[in-house]
Amino acid sequence: MQQHNSGFPGTESHSGEPVAVQPGERERDPYGTARNIVLRQLTSAPKSRRQLAVKLAEKDIPHDVIEAVLDRFEEVQLIDDAEFARMWVASRSRTKSLARSALKRELSEKGITGDLAEEALEQVSDEDELESARALAGRKLQHSVDLTDRAARDKQARRLVSMLARKGYSPSVGYRVVNEVIGEVLEQQPEDDW
Numbered sequence: 069m070q071q072h073n074s075g076f077p078g079t080e081s082h083s084g085e086p087v088a089v090q091p092g093e094r095e096r097d098p099y100g101t102a103r104n105i106v107l108r109q110l111t112s113a114p115k116s117r118r119q120l121a122v123k124l125a126e127k128d129i130p131h132d133v134i135e136a137v138l139d140r141f142e143e144v145q146l147i148d149d150a151e152f153a154r155m156w157v158a159s160r161s162r163t164k165s166l167a168r169s170a171l172k173r174e175l176s177e178k179g180i181t182g183d184l185a186e187e188a189l190e191q192v193s194d195e196d197e198l199e200s201a202r203a204l205a206g207r208k209l210q211h212s213v214d215l216t217d218r219a220a221r222d223k224q225a226r227r228l229v230s231m232l233a234r235k236g237y238s239p240s241v242g243y244r245v246v247n248e249v250i251g252e253v254l255e256q257q258p259e260d261d262w
Contacts, residue, residue, distance in 0.1 A: 098129055098133040099133055101127070101129065102124055102127075102133050102134060105123060105129070106120055110146060114151075114155060114156075116147075116153075116179045116180055117138055117147050117179060118178060118179020120138060120141075120147065121179075124137070149180055150187065150188070152180070153175055153180045153184050154187075154191065156171075156180075156188070157171050157175070157192065160174065161191070161196070164235070165200045166235050167235055167241075169236040171188075171192070172185055172189060175188065197237075197241075198241065198245065201232055201241055201242070202248065204232065204235065205228050205231075205232060205245050205246050205249045206249050208231055210224060211253070215257075216254070216257070221250060224250065225243075225250060228249070229242035229246050232246070
């Protein structure tokens, strides 16, 4: 069998001559495999340390290798849970109109808890959260519903409050916002429609 140099350190013989790299030999290097997995994961989207650890564990990477590789990625700042949390909160609050409680739950699922989560959630003020809920309720309000009909209005209100609850808003915020949105629509209708 002809020997060749793979270009990786440690592939030369003691005499400096290239040594044949057997098929699958690189795959037996758990550190290299772990690094490649992490790089592929980070290429697709930012990830938290916990998400990466779970992915590595799914690939049967030993725990000590996972910790060593992730520690190194943190040292070179390719993994930064604080930055990940800030980006996650900013994106999800803007694109999904999620309340802080829902964002906190999502961060926790990704392994971001405690001070890191709280610092990231500080980006969303009470006013931001209220405005987001108001805008979301306004978008989801069915304008084809006759809001002058008490039963139809109550049904619409319950539907909107439930939708806001799924987004993490408290019932008190939900009812307040929905009543405001429905009230604004009713004010815009001519009185003879009532």
